[in-house]
Amino acid sequence: MSYEEKPQPLFSEKLTRLLETCLRCGECNRFCPVYRVFELNEAYSPRGWVNLASQMNRRQLQVFIDLIEHMYGSVLCGLCDHPCPYGVRPSELILLTRKELIDLGYVPPLNVAALPRKIRTILSLFEPAAAEGSWLPPSAGDSPEVSETMMFVGRWALNAPESAVAAVELAIRFPRAVPIRDMRFSCGEILRLAGYFDEAREELDMFAEWLSDRGVRRVLTACPEAAKNLASKGIEAKMLLEDLLEYTEGSLLDKLADKIVVLVRDCWNENANSAARDLLARAGASVRSAEFCASCGYGVTYNARPDIIRRLGVSLLREAESNGASYLAFVHPLAYAAVKYATQGVKSKVKLVDVFQLLLQSTRRV
Amino acid sequence: MPGELSKVLTAIFGEENVLTDEISLASYSFDASNVRGTPDAVVRPTSEEEVEELLTSATEHNYPVTPRGAGTSLVGGPVPTQGGVVLDLLRLNEIYEIDEEAGWAEVGPGVRVSELESKIGGEFYFPINPDGLGGSTIGGLASEDAASSLSAAYGTIRNHVVGIKAVTPTGKWLDLRGFQGGGPRFLLDAILGSEGTLAVITRLTVRLRRRPQYALTYKVELIDSLDALSLYDELLSRGVEPAALDVVHRDVMELVGEGARDVGARALVTLIGSPDCVGIQAKRLEQALEEIKPLSFEVIEEISPGGRALVIQALRQSKFPAIFVSTALPTPQLRDSLPEVERVASRYRIRTLTVTSVPLGWVLVGFAYNPLDEKQVDRANAAAMSTAELFSKAGGVLGYGTGIGASMALPFSKQRPEASAAFAEIKRAFDPAWILNPGKIVPMRG
Numbered sequence: 001m002s003y004e005e006k007p008q009p010l011f012s013e014k015l016t017r018l019l020e021t022c023l024r025c026g027e028c029n030r031f032c033p034v035y036r037v038f039e040l041n042e043a044y045s046p047r048g049w050v051n052l053a054s055q056m057n058r059r060q061l062q063v064f065i066d067l068i069e070h071m072y073g074s075v076l077c078g079l080c081d082h083p084c085p086y087g088v089r090p091s092e093l094i095l096l097t098r099k100e101l102i103d104l105g106y107v108p109p110l111n112v113a114a115l116p117r118k119i120r121t122i123l124s125l126f127e128p129a130a131a132e133g134s135w136l137p138p139s140a141g142d143s144p145e146v147s148e149t150m151m152f153v154g155r156w157a158l159n160a161p162e163s164a165v166a167a168v169e170l171a172i173r174f175p176r177a178v179p180i181r182d183m184r185f186s187c188g189e190i191l192r193l194a195g196y197f198d199e200a201r202e203e204l205d206m207f208a209e210w211l212s213d214r215g216v217r218r219v220l221t222a223c224p225e226a227a228k229n230l231a232s233k234g235i236e237a238k239m240l241l242e243d244l245l246e247y248t249e250g251s252l253l254d255k256l257a258d259k260i261v262v263l264v265r266d267c268w269n270e271n272a273n274s275a276a277r278d279l280l281a282r283a284g285a286s287v288r289s290a291e292f293c294a295s296c297g298y299g300v301t302y303n304a305r306p307d308i309i310r311r312l313g314v315s316l317l318r319e320a321e322s323n324g325a326s327y328l329a330f331v332h333p334l335a336y337a338a339v340k341y342a343t344q345g346v347k348s349k350v351k352l353v354d355v356f357q358l359l360l361q362s363t364r365r366v
Numbered sequence: 367m368p369g370e371l372s373k374v375l376t377a378i379f380g381e382e383n384v385l386t387d388e389i390s391l392a393s394y395s396f397d398a399s400n401v402r403g404t405p406d407a408v409v410r411p412t413s414e415e416e417v418e419e420l421l422t423s424a425t426e427h428n429y430p431v432t433p434r435g436a437g438t439s440l441v442g443g444p445v446p447t448q449g450g451v452v453l454d455l456l457r458l459n460e461i462y463e464i465d466e467e468a469g470w471a472e473v474g475p476g477v478r479v480s481e482l483e484s485k486i487g488g489e490f491y492f493p494i495n496p497d498g499l500g501g502s503t504i505g506g507l508a509s510e511d512a513a514s515s516l517s518a519a520y521g522t523i524r525n526h527v528v529g530i531k532a533v534t535p536t537g538k539w540l541d542l543r544g545f546q547g548g549g550p551r552f553l554l555d556a557i558l559g560s561e562g563t564l565a566v567i568t569r570l571t572v573r574l575r576r577r578p579q580y581a582l583t584y585k586v587e588l589i590d591s592l593d594a595l596s597l598y599d600e601l602l603s604r605g606v607e608p609a610a611l612d613v614v615h616r617d618v619m620e621l622v623g624e625g626a627r628d629v630g631a632r633a634l635v636t637l638i639g640s641p642d643c644v645g646i647q648a649k650r651l652e653q654a655l656e657e658i659k660p661l662s663f664e665v666i667e668e669i670s671p672g673g674r675a676l677v678i679q680a681l682r683q684s685k686f687p688a689i690f691v692s693t694a695l696p697t698p699q700l701r702d703s704l705p706e707v708e709r710v711a712s713r714y715r716i717r718t719l720t721v722t723s724v725p726l727g728w729v730l731v732g733f734a735y736n737p738l739d740e741k742q743v744d745r746a747n748a749a750a751m752s753t754a755e756l757f758s759k760a761g762g763v764l765g766y767g768t769g770i771g772a773s774m775a776l777p778f779s780k781q782r783p784e785a786s787a788a789f790a791e792i793k794r795a796f797d798p799a800w801i802l803n804p805g806k807i808v809p810m811r812g
Contacts, residue, residue: 013738020737021685024398026436027501030480040456040476041410042437043385043393051396052389060402061392070389085499085678087685 007059011100018096019054022047022088028080033292034073037311044073044308046080046090053097063101068108071098073308077267077293099197149218150211151177151240154186154226160337166356167222167333171240173363174247177220185210187226208233222333222356224272241275241331244359254284255362259327261285262320262350264339266331267293276331276355283362288323290316294335309342317343320350330354371429375409375451378419383410394434394452400689401442401772403805405432405452412457414531414568420453421566422537425799431535432803433562435506436478438497440690441771443510443561447805455505458568461485470528472543472571475505482572490574493520496767498675505567510769511559515672518725519609519638520575522767524558529571532557534564535797543571556792561769562803564796578638581609582648583670586655586663591615591631591704591722593658595697598724600654601635606647608725610636612673615720621680629661633724634670673721677732680719688719688732689750691774693757694766695727703760707731707753714749716742728766729757751777758782775809 009016028046029035038044043052049071055061074094081089098108151171157164171177185207188200208230211219219237221227230237261280265273273289280287292312316339320328328350330336336354343352375384385391385408395404406429411417424431430450437444446452459476464486473482479492480500486492493516494507502512508530513522520526529543542554557565588594594613601608612634619625619632637647648665655663681688695703704722711718711733719732731753735746754774758764758781764774779786786808793800793808800811 017685017738020687023681023687024396024437025497025499025501026398026438027497027499029436030478030501039410040454040459041385041390041393042454043390045393047437048393052392055392055395061388064388066387067389083499085497086681087683 010057010059010063010104011053011097015053015093015096015100016057018088018093019050019057021086022050022054022090022093023086024051025085027083027085028088028090031079031083033077033079033312034075034308036292037308037315043070046074046094049074049094049097050088050090053093056097063106068101068106069305071101072108072305075294075308075312079267079293147178148216149175149177149220150216151179151220151222152185152187152226152230153179153222155190156186156223156334156337160333160340160354163333163336163354163356164222166354166360167240169360170244170356170363171220171222174251175220175240175243182210187221187223187229189223189225189229204229204233208235211235224266224269224332228269239269239272239275241272241279241355244279245275248279248282248363251363252279252282252359253362253364254282256280256358257284259285260323260325261287261327261329261358262290262316262323262325263287263355264290264316264328264330264332264335265293266335269331272331276329279359280329280355283359285327285358288325290319290328292316294330294332294339306342309338310346313339313343314346317346317348317350317352321348325350327351327353327358329358371407371427371451374423374427375407375420378416378423379409379411383412384408385410394454395445397437397439397442397444399440399442399445399771399773401445401447403442403445403447403772404449405446406449408452408454410454410457414458414533417453417455417458417566417568418533418537418539420451421533421535421802424451424801425535425537425797428799428801430801430804431566433505433509433566435476435503435509436501438502438506439510439771440692440768441510441765441773443506443769443771443803443806445772447772450801453566455566456503458505459503462569464574466490466574469574469576470571471574472529472569473504474569475503475508475567477504478502479504479507486574489577491577492526492572493517493575494523494526496674497678498672504570504572508558508567508570509560509562510771511561511767512769513723513726513728513767515610515612515634515674515723516636516669517728517767518607518611518723524555526573527554527558527570528573530554530557530567531569532565532567535799535802540565543569559769561771561806563793563806564802566802578609578669580641580644581636581638581667581669582644583637583666583668584633584635584648584651584655584663585666585670586633586635587626587629587661588613588631588633588658589628589661591720592701593660594631594633594722594724595701597633597635597654597658598697600657601651604650604654606637606650606654608635608647608651609638609669610634610672611724613722613724614673614676615718617717618673618676618680618719618721621683621717621719622676623683626661632676633660634673636669638669673723674730677719677721677730681732681734684717684734686734686736688734689746690730690732690768691750691753691757692728692730692766692768693754693762693764695729695757695760695762697724697727699760699762700724700727700729703729703756703762706756710749710752710756714745714752716745716749726766729762730767755781770807772805772809775805775807779808
């Protein structure tokens with residue numbers, strides 16, 4: 001490189017342009033849950049991550065292993081995307097940076113986000129059991145294999161079998177959907193969040209094809225995000241939570257009477273939140289919203305650092321304790337799984353659950 | 367970073383509140399301007415005493431300390447251009463007391479305007495909110511001598527800080543918390559707006575304002591920005607002092623998609639008060655409008671977010687950043703300077719995002735550029751420097767409402783050598799070792 005020559009940007013022109021649009025006003029920081037639990041440390045803030053990406057891009061900062069890992073500090077909840085006065089979407093920038101880093105060969109350390117490898121490992125471990133549907137509740141066994149309405153629990157079930165079981169039970173008891181037993185499928189969100197956009201599309205296409213081959217008309221999804229993704233393929237998809245809201249009128253038992261439930265919202269899906277709130281109220285619970293939300297199920301499990309999820313989780317548990325709550329309930333099942341995993345060993349009187357597990361307590365066996 | 371410094375800082379703040387890793391240092395190397403500088407360490411105090419210990423240690427061991435709030439400065443105020451330690455004050459963010467009856471609050475320097483407003487009743491507000499978003503800290507606004515569109519009615523941050531507690535680089539405490547500094551007001555005024563170069567403010571007593579009973583904003587489409595100056599004269603001659611009168615340049619209106627043929631500028635005139643009082647003022651404003659013959663106007667029943675909010679919206683539409691130059695000029699000089707800015711822009715073939723608060727004479731000019739086009743970046747920089755020079759020659763105060771910071775320090779010392787020498791004398795009295803926020807206001811020591 002000659003003296004005058006300026007170094008080429010590290011990232012693509014598109015990402016470079018997006019990174020330079022950010023004026024570093026820091027409006028986004030105020031909304032970031034990670035920034036809050038790190039006590040307003042700029043390094044753990046949307047503006048901080050965008051700045052680091054930009055410094056890497058301008059070659060002012062060498063890429064090194066800790067820095068790659070640091071870029072996975074965001075849980076990609078997207079709360080920072082709305083307040084930006086300049087229309088920058090920090091979560092998208094962070095996601096794109098991760099993807100371009102991987103494309104450049106800067107793969108994150110295994111304990112953070114080596115996503116495809118990790119999925120494959122998990123799948124190979126679980127596949128025999130998954131193929132037999134052994135995590136499905138017993139009542140599912142009596143159902144026909146294919147029906148016009150099917151209940152879809154993605155691969156996340158392997159991480160949160162207890163909430164998958166609860167979701168399937170509820171689907172059988174109320175809307176009477178037949179569970180899809182094949183565990184190969186996912187809605188693609190897990191890959192998309194890791195920055196594998198093409199692979200994400202392929203996953204979703206494969207699933208859509210499987211459904212249409214079998215004449216499945218309608219799909220109920222336990223995960224709020226999956227409904228959105230399937231709908232984008234023209235499949236009639238509905239969140240189980242919304243379906244339950246229609247079917248459980250007058251039939252949920254008030255087993256949660258006098259119980260305070262602190263609800264961890266899904267920051268991507270307000271409909272799921274309001275359905276969860278109404279259902280829990282139907283079961284007699286007094287529901288309060290937690291300060292932080294977490295829709296980042298996939299994000300937290302595979303793409304964010306467990307130490308960060310632990311901090312978020314502890315902060316949520318403490319908040320629930322100070323509210324005198326019996327339960328800390330997650331709208332998003334994977335967020336539940338991730339926080340539960342990350343807060344292992346943390347002592348608390350508050351029980352960590354997802355909404356399906358709580359609702360199941362208030363139903364009769366069919 | 368030298369091991370000895372690390373030991374000194376750890377002894378004061380504890381290991382977890384001293385950041386020295388490369389990622390943290392890079393994360394505290396910027397603000398909302400284009401100034402950059404990497405520190406050797408970042409410290410995150412949780413008590414006022416820690417700030418005192420840091421400053422005395424810095425004076426003793428001779429290392430620079432740069433105080434920082436939310437990092438929203440447009441002029442590099444919190445950027446450690448000479449390395450050393452960044453003093454992150456965001457965790458001194460306690461709201462100690464709110465007295466709505468008396469109309470004041472005592473806060474830590476790290477409290478953001480939005481946080482304060484969320485804690486006070488809806489009847490009150492804090493009008494010094496330059497970006498309209500509330501992201502800046504009260505300590506930062508006080509240090510940088512901030513103003514907003516409503517400063518015509520309410521004054522600047524100076525009129526809203528009635529007391530402070532601050533510590534000097536030699537560890538002397540200035541407790542000026544009694545009403546209006548509890549003594550000679552000039553001492554309080556010396557610290558306010560000194561951009562964190564004389565002392566570190568650790569507590570502030572600020573005035574809260576009652577929301578006006580009623581407000582009207584006139585959006586007036588003009589052929590030329592200068593018509594807004596005539597409108598202001600017409601209003602004054604009719605005994606009307608508007609709470610805000612911002613004039614926004616054509617380029618801004620075009621970027622937000624509200625430009626129109628023949629429209630050279632939009633004026634936003636805000637009137638506040640009781641409904642009948644506003645009614646009388648509005649009648650006179652409409653008479654004045656008949657004199658200056660605008661292209662059109664419309665009226666809304668609220669305080670408009672002001673011209674600066676439109677500039678931000680324009681940047682959002684254009685997806686381009688901008689370099690800002692800020693000044694305050696008396697009206698006659700304003701009349702000469704605004705067309706000059708246009709000439710600078712056309713000479714450098716660059717879009718200007720200009721907003722002028724006419725009653726304050728406050729002009730904020732942004733030169734928008736495509737960051738990927740290096741020639742355009744250079745042209746924007748050159749245009750900003752020419753503009754700073756032309757404002758200085760017209761007798762303007764550089765950095766009005768934003769501070770001088772690092773980015774305007776050089777033009778300031780070049781064009782006002784006596785003033786910058788006087789500042790250096792004052793700084794030496796407070797900060798003999800010249801460790802507190804060096805490189806700001808004046809580029810170099812002595």
